[in-house]
Amino acid sequence: MLIVNRLKMNSKSALTIFVFVIAVGFYSCNNDSQNTLDKTEQTNNSNAHPKLILTAQGVKDIRAQLGTIPIFDKTLAAVKEEIDAEIASGIHMPIPKDYSGGYSHDRHKRNFVVLQKAGVLYQILDDEKYAKYVKDMLMQYEAMYKTLPVHPKTRSYARGKLFWQCLNDSNWLVYVSQAYDCIYNYLSEDERQQLETNLFRPFADYISVENPQFYNRVHNHSTWGNAAVGMIGLVMDDDELVQRALYGIKDANLDANAKDNDGGFINKDGKAGFLANLEEPFSPDGYYTEGPYYQRYAMYPFLIFGEALQNAKPELEIFKYKDSVLLKSVNALLQLSDAKGDFFPLNDGQKGMSTKTNALVSAVDITYHFGNQDAGLLSVAKAQDKVMLDDTGLSVALGLKENKEAPFNKTSINLSDGSDGDEGGVAILRTQNEDLTLVFKYAAQGLSHGHYDKLSFSLYDKTDEVLQDYGLARYVNIEQKGGGNYLKENKTWAKQTIAHNTLTINETSHFNGKYDVGSQHHSVLHYFSSEDETIQVVSAKEDNAYPGSELLRTMALISDEELGKPFILDILKVNSNTKNQYDLPFYYFGQVLSTNFEYETSKTLNVLESKNGFQHLYLEAKSKKISNNSQFSWMHQNKFYSLTTVTNPNDEILFTRIGANDPDFNLRRDPAIQLRRKNTDNTLFVSVIEAHGNYSPVTELATNSRSEIKELKVLLDTEDYTAIAITTVNDKTKIFITANTNASKEAKHALEINGTSYNWTGTYYFK
Structure with missing residues (x-):
């Protein structure tokens, strides 16, 4: 009842959580071998869901702490209010037709953010209305995508389907993979088969094997594509997609040093995929060669896929790759900001982009959780005033609750x-x-x-x-x-x-x-x-x-x-x-x-x-x-x-x-x-x-x-x-x-x- 009182939810939600708490208590005491096996598999099996950003154990830990972790509780309440309003407004599924800033573009962009958040709410609050909302929207995307042509706007070197460029399609799949992971067990096997056959696998194939000029290169665009294919592959337990994400398309039939018309290198030196994008653009100090504005943009797929790999395939030790360059990169990026946290606009950089962007919220939380729990990062998180609603956000929230933060030390560097x-x-x-x-x-x-x-x-x-x-x-x-x-x-x-x-x-x-x-x-x-x-x-x-x-x-x-x-x-x-x-x-x-x-x-x-x-x-x-x-x-x-x-x-x-x-x-x-x-x-x-x-x-x-x-x-x-x-x-x-x-x-x-x-x-x- 403690969780119910602290969250001040409606009676239906409270009853759901109450039933869940009683159920957990029952199963923890039950000696039935099958129930014990189910619980063990739910917690420890690498194929259990959720397993990407939220984990089964993480969900348990979060539920146990709700109401006692102020920054997490505040973030959760804000996300719940936001998504409840979205659910009340219904599902909006316009036919893709616009560039960035147009209605169809912004609506589908909004949809993938909402899907990810709704999936997280389902796991943390155990309220089926969020799972149903995610399922209903995904089914509408499945119905649309089966017959969806290439986007009508022709400016991009790699046109998407939902968006005018494959980059934004990859954004969509990175977020939606997390939503699918969160409601995976809510769906029936037939529903999962329907979504994977008609939506997720064709989507992953389109942005990769059907657009190698986008996917098989060293560039922040490709990082998003690699992360998208890899994350949906992890949810679907499709190792071929995961390998494609890590190493690129090996039979792309592309000149090893050919340039696309956006200036990146395709399959540079025979390398492609997520690991090549970790190896090539990052210096040993964690500086990203495109500059802080695009480093900020790439940090989300780099670190969110990194977290997914660490959770689902810990044997890869992705956060130790290239002398822990992913974790170093977050410190480098924070150093590349002025006194109020705005990034220096080196190269192509929009002024005003700052450390308070959501990409840096995830970066700080993930680095704190999987790194050495640097107390300076807690002060950055405190200034951001929100956390990820996952295992890493819980770590930061507990660190702040225990007053462990110290000033982040910006130095001459x-x-x-x-x-x-x-x-x-x-x-x-x-x-x-x-x-x-x-x-x-x-x-x-x-x-x-x-x-x-x-x-x-x-x-x-x-x-x-x-x-x-x-x-x-x-x-x-x-x-x-x-x-x-x-x-x-x-x-x-x-x-x-x-x-x-x-x-x-x-x-x-x-x-x-x-x-x-x-x-x-x-x-x-x-x-x-x-x-x-x-x-x-x-x-x-x-x-x-x-x-x-x-x-x-x-x-x-x-x-x-x-x-x-x-x-x-x-x-x-x-x-x-x-x-x-x-x-x-x-x-x-x-x-x-x-x-x-x-x-x-x-x-x-x-x-x-x-x-x-x-x-x-x-x-x-x-x-x-x-x-x-x-x-x-x-x-x-x-x-x-x-x-x-x-x-x-x-x-x-x-x-x-x-x-x-x-x-x-x-x-x-x-x-x-x-x-x-x-x-x-x-x-x-x-x-x-x-x-x-x-x-x-x-x-x-x-x-x-x-x-x-x-x-x-x-x-x-x-x-x-x-x-x-x-x-x-x-x-x-x-x-x-x-x-x-x-x-x-x-x-x-x-x-x-x-x-x-x-x-x-x-x-x-x-x-």
Whole structure:
């Protein structure tokens, strides 16, 4: 009766649970051998149901704890309210016809989520109305699918049936497999045969053997397909489907290195399937080469199928595969977020996607349960304020109930890219409390979702973007904007080099904007140092983006109290065998405050250039005369920022704004300040970026509204060393010297500059 009282259910539900509790008690005491055998099989047999995400033992444990585990009880109550409303509204089964954001697309997407949740409610609450609802909807899908043609929308390289692409069909099967597992024993053998013969097996075959260009490759799309086929195979006890999920289609008759038109590799190096998708895109650090936005998207099938395999086939030890890379990946993904939990929009990434997404709820719960029960994950789960309604969610709920949580430790970290960790990476430098966070990208191409932005960076002031990465050009699931799909401006703008805070040479994107070329190369880490909180440094090289030109970018996050608030020192060194035009933009937000140089404002908005992303930039103003130090200050979210940069008399400073050649207003109208240097071979760009004050609209007082940098000076720039002097308005001077060639931590350096000797061991000098 305790469960009934705590859940405050209706009398019919309460009676059902009461009968169940009495029945469990009866069978636990019954000496009848057949009943004992049935109970043992229900609990221990790998073919018992549920066995994917919920397990038979897990259901027992959850029922025993209901009413005493607040976060689980809260999640359960919310899901029950949601699904009860869905049941009351009836079953909706439109004929598929729409792109993302259209009614048929969104309804079938809603259906698979509802089916999964209803199946879970049936198991936890033992109320047959949920099982009947799942059964009735599945039977309607069975009736529809038998005669369902390929989806009428033709944009996708692999069209689905319920949805416009096989990717979404795979989403459906991943969720519906869980629902089917939950009501498996509720159905008769004939009903199971009907569903498996007419719906589930044909569905699995369609997204795999009938669409190998979708299924047999290394890409997040294929991960969803692999998980879908494998999970339904586990429910159906069909080992052929499980093997197909793990290893791909072996007789796909595809060129081993052929590309599909979405940019992934089909059957790359003869590998395919779930294990290949674990092996290839993940680095040993758990970084996913497509970037955090798509890592978040892929985390659900990776971890939910991983959980299913761990529960149904524990002998595979899937969570130990590749040195436990799946569990490592969750920590990496959490590190790839800002102070409020929004993921950094590297590559194709939509801003605002955060650690509170359902994919991260499952990821955190599964990692806590199957990992080492890291107390830091509990604090993330607490902030998410919900858990999975399964064995892993119960583990998290019990951990929180017992007050085991500790803060999740976000640190400065260098995450390698590439399956062996040798294809560049992403470095994150953080001050304490994340007052400033620098995200430095020197990674591999990132498959089809990669951008041409070697040695780019973005900067955050706690939760605010200071200097932004644009992210993707897409309005996800908003039908009015290109059917909710990628817009053409994603290629003409968002992927292009000039759209990022990095160097463009001769108005041409890195690798000439060619995917084939970019996929062959990656930047190389020169050094990374985060041991000293006073100064943290990352330095990386790029020698292939522009043949004949070598780029070395060194960025330091300096928190020296003598110099005031923390700031960024940015040193970009270029060696080239030809004279070039260089463009280095800084995409800021907010209102221009002041400059120390004169500029002329454009009387009409002219387009900056004609191609490679430049055609999307308006020229709003241009400098007239500049000195050795050019300074620009702006205000955003009532905070003050400044950029101080070393300039030459012939340099130009451009004020630009995104939005040219964009008749459908697909792009945001964000501003930038852009350094342009012409007719130059070897050169050096040196800048300091500060966050130095704030404004109160209540008191109308401005605090520290002016830059604290008095002078930025290049003391030395040779092949081996670059030395910079930073002087504040209080006449405090610090010298930073970076080793451009020998970056060994053990290397001993001796250097004389203007009569002063500098001696140090390691990669850099700062004093």
